[in-house]
Amino acid sequence: MYISFSDRAAKKDADAPAVPHAPKTATRVSSVVIALGIVSMLTDVSSESVSAILPLYITGVLGLSTIAYGFIDGLYQGISAVVRIAGGWAADRGDQPKWIAFVGYGVSAVARIGLLFATGFGALVTIITADRLGKGLRTAPRDALITASSQPENLGRSFGVHRMLDTIGAAIGPLLAFVILFFIPDGYSTIFVVSLAFALLGVVILGLVVPNTRPRAATAARAGTGEPKLPFRWRNLTDPRLRRLLLTAAILGVLTIGDGFIYLVLQSRDSFAATWFPLLYVGTNLAFLIFAIPFGRLADRFGRARIFVLGHLALLAAYLCAAIPATGLWLTVACLVLLGAFYAATDGILAALAAESTPSASRASGIAAAQTVVALARLIASTSFGLLWFALGRENAMLIVAAILAVIIPLAAVLLRGVLTRSTLTTGTSS
Amino acid sequence: MTLRVRIWLASAVALLLFGSALTFGLVAWAGYQQRSSGPSEVQTQENAASTGPKVVFRNTASGMGYGLVASVALDDPSGPRVVTSQACDRVYATRTIGMCLHIDRGVVTTFTASLMDATWTETRAWPLPGIPSRTRISADSRLIASTAFVTGESYGTVGFSTQTVIRSVDGTDYGSLEDFALLVDGHQVTAIDRNIWGVTFSADDTVFYATAASGGRTWLVRGNLAARTLTAIRDTAECPSLSPDGTHIAYKKNLSTLTAPHWSIAVLDLSTGQEIVLPEERNVDDQVEWLDNDNLLYGLPRTDAVGDSDIWSMRSDGSADPTPFIEHAWSPSVVL
Numbered sequence: 001m002y003i004s005f006s007d008r009a010a011k012k013d014a015d016a017p018a019v020p021h022a023p024k025t026a027t028r029v030s031s032v033v034i035a036l037g038i039v040s041m042l043t044d045v046s047s048e049s050v051s052a053i054l055p056l057y058i059t060g061v062l063g064l065s066t067i068a069y070g071f072i073d074g075l076y077q078g079i080s081a082v083v084r085i086a087g088g089w090a091a092d093r094g095d096q097p098k099w100i101a102f103v104g105y106g107v108s109a110v111a112r113i114g115l116l117f118a119t120g121f122g123a124l125v126t127i128i129t130a131d132r133l134g135k136g137l138r139t140a141p142r143d144a145l146i147t148a149s150s151q152p153e154n155l156g157r158s159f160g161v162h163r164m165l166d167t168i169g170a171a172i173g174p175l176l177a178f179v180i181l182f183f184i185p186d187g188y189s190t191i192f193v194v195s196l197a198f199a200l201l202g203v204v205i206l207g208l209v210v211p212n213t214r215p216r217a218a219t220a221a222r223a224g225t226g227e228p229k230l231p232f233r234w235r236n237l238t239d240p241r242l243r244r245l246l247l248t249a250a251i252l253g254v255l256t257i258g259d260g261f262i263y264l265v266l267q268s269r270d271s272f273a274a275t276w277f278p279l280l281y282v283g284t285n286l287a288f289l290i291f292a293i294p295f296g297r298l299a300d301r302f303g304r305a306r307i308f309v310l311g312h313l314a315l316l317a318a319y320l321c322a323a324i325p326a327t328g329l330w331l332t333v334a335c336l337v338l339l340g341a342f343y344a345a346t347d348g349i350l351a352a353l354a355a356e357s358t359p360s361a362s363r364a365s366g367i368a369a370a371q372t373v374v375a376l377a378r379l380i381a382s383t384s385f386g387l388l389w390f391a392l393g394r395e396n397a398m399l400i401v402a403a404i405l406a407v408i409i410p411l412a413a414v415l416l417r418g419v420l421t422r423s424t425l426t427t428g429t430s431s
Numbered sequence: 432m433t434l435r436v437r438i439w440l441a442s443a444v445a446l447l448l449f450g451s452a453l454t455f456g457l458v459a460w461a462g463y464q465q466r467s468s469g470p471s472e473v474q475t476q477e478n479a480a481s482t483g484p485k486v487v488f489r490n491t492a493s494g495m496g497y498g499l500v501a502s503v504a505l506d507d508p509s510g511p512r513v514v515t516s517q518a519c520d521r522v523y524a525t526r527t528i529g530m531c532l533h534i535d536r537g538v539v540t541t542f543t544a545s546l547m548d549a550t551w552t553e554t555r556a557w558p559l560p561g562i563p564s565r566t567r568i569s570a571d572s573r574l575i576a577s578t579a580f581v582t583g584e585s586y587g588t589v590g591f592s593t594q595t596v597i598r599s600v601d602g603t604d605y606g607s608l609e610d611f612a613l614l615v616d617g618h619q620v621t622a623i624d625r626n627i628w629g630v631t632f633s634a635d636d637t638v639f640y641a642t643a644a645s646g647g648r649t650w651l652v653r654g655n656l657a658a659r660t661l662t663a664i665r666d667t668a669e670c671p672s673l674s675p676d677g678t679h680i681a682y683k684k685n686l687s688t689l690t691a692p693h694w695s696i697a698v699l700d701l702s703t704g705q706e707i708v709l710p711e712e713r714n715v716d717d718q719v720e721w722l723d724n725d726n727l728l729y730g731l732p733r734t735d736a737v738g739d740s741d742i743w744s745m746r747s748d749g750s751a752d753p754t755p756f757i758e759h760a761w762s763p764s765v766v767l
Binding site for chain 2: 056180183184185187188190194197198200201208209260271278279282383385386387389391
């Protein structure tokens with residue numbers, strides 16, 4: 001028998017002291033979650049400030065073509081997904097999620113040093129590869145730490161707080177980089193130095209301030225079974241709830257076309273969107289960070305699976321708003337707000353759902369599995385949507401995906417029914 | 432160590448890191464101020480009196496005038512340059528108009544294509560979806576083309592993407608060339624990764640040449656503005672440039688077998704279909720400009736300075752080694 005997340009909920013009062021730095025009531029978010037959020041924020045300022053100016057740097061300074069740039073950009077995507085699973089597994093296996101996350105953040109920070117000396121294509125590819133390796137490695141252990149530092153009742157809110165801080169970093173990063181370029185037009189090395197400072201501070205805060213929570217040891221201690229700790233088992237990942245979650249996330253992920261397509265449609269019709277095209281993603285991020293906490297709280301109250309599925313209604317609305325034959329500033333803004341709402345209702349909540357569908361001994365692996373499934377499904381989505389886009393025209397293609405999504409959303413709700421009820425109330429034990 | 436001590440320690444580290452970064456930034460800023468307000472490292476002249484044939488380009492000599500449109504007399508390319516007050520990242524000019532693609536730096540950085548008159552005053556402007564790449568004007572100054580990279584999608588982009596549009600100066604918008612039908616060996620290519628870039632116009636205003644790419648392959652395509660088609664006429668050719676007499680096309684050709692491309696310049700004889708690869712060993716990532724019917728101009732980044740480049744000249748039959756044409760310059764156009 002294992003002690004599931006839900007059991008822990010039932011014994012919350014007795015267990016609360018065993019969760020370090022966790023508040024006794026579910027109305028407040030653990031200081032550990034806030035510290036992890038600040039670490040993510042600093043790291044995102046670091047990585048997004050470089051990402052935003054990388055095309056300028058590669059084409060303008062290194063004198064490389066953009067074909068080369070496309071290759072680098074592709075790397076960004078693929079590496080993260082594969083390493084994520086490894087990061088989750090390593091965190092569970094050693095029961096040391098903090099230090100796996102630390103290695104992940106550390107690798108990315110060290111890669112920034114290389115950026116100061118990169119002079120060619122090969123060097124740049126190596127550095128970006130290292131940066132993405134670090135990102136893939138740290139995500140799942142960090143989300144497992146957030147789970148371990150939260151109460152089951154406020155898990156959605158905890159992830160909301162974390163994702164808000166994270167997204168603030170993603171919004172500040174590009175702006176900071178462009179401000180530097182405004183004052184020093186050839187100031188790329190200044191951007192790299194500033195980026196390095198943010199990354200190093202993130203690593204230092206993680207190392208010094210965040211406690212080394214060991215979910216498996218803590219659960220074993222709480223269970224009081226006498227066994228030192230429950231080992232990691234792959235079998236733990238075959239929980240029917242997790243399997244259903246992965247399946248649903250995959251189906252919905254295949255219908256989640258890249259933001260870039262939506263921005264392109266907007267750009268082709270609205271002069272505001274055309275002028276600000278390179279910055280539309282900042283608008284989406286703003287909406288994301290505003291909605292992250294409210295949606296997390298809603299998820300805690302009305303069920304995370306429910307909000308996760310409903311969040312795809314915002315995506316559906318974003319498709320429709322991009323596809324309807326009308327133009328205007330407000331339509332563009334509405335589209336960005338809907339996209340942000342979609343991310344707020346799905347990104348952190350998916351991690352929370354995966355966490356509560358997996359026993360604590362395999363939690364990081366469970367989270368990693370869910371995130372990888374979504375990343376791969378979305379990769380398939382953008383590739384196949386591209387074909388549809390050309391064959392049918394962009395508005396028609398978007399309407400077709402919207403129509404399929406409209407059919408799938410109720411289906412997803414049925415699939416997730418077991419998880420749809422307030423999961424903190426269910427008792428999911430098995431032997 | 433108590434949590435309090437740890438938080439103090441982290442604060443001290445923060446102070447140290449941000450202090451160092453700020454110092455570095457201030458030193459870089461002071462250095463930039465000194466460089467940009469100092470005298471230009473090349474000889475410049477105030478008056479744009481010359482009305483003879485000239486070469487218009489982007490001045491990349493450090494000091495005052497960096498990044499601005501400049502020109503030199505065609506018969507004295509290394510002579511003093513006339514520097515305008517217009518900043519462009521990619522520029523092209525004819526006797527009557529100019530095209531200027533520029534990056535508008537700011538807290539929010541945007542990109543613009545501007546149509547200029549002969550005095551470099553903006554007459555029309557269009558937003559670009561990303562970093563400027565190429566621009567051309569037809570010889571009769573009626574059609575303009577611009578290519579920009581599509582950027583700004585944060586982490587989630589796959590592959591690179593360009594957007595190329597053709598417009599007429601009188602206001603007709605032919606739209607994105609991606610919406611033209613791309614025909615390779617008689618079959619239409621419909622893959623989403625199609626990209627079109629690097630337009631060159633011919634004497635006939637319905638016919639132009641450009642690069643099309645899909646699935647890791649590139650083609651030299653002949654475009655028809657009336658039929659809205661792009662027909663592949665040759666493999667592995669990018670950024671074509673038609674000679675003034677319309678008989679040859681020069682383009683860059685990727686001869687690398689590695690993932691990092693290495694472009695050589697090749698010249699295609701349109702009547703015989705014969706292609707020669709020129710003996711330029713360096714990696715040329717530029718759209719070639721014809722100096723006359725026998726000589727090419729192209730830019731190469733300088734290895735000794737960031738953001739600086741030179742324009743080189745080479746015979747189009749490959750019979751001689753390349754020679755420097757204009758130092759500290761980029762994006763040339765020959766204005767007769």
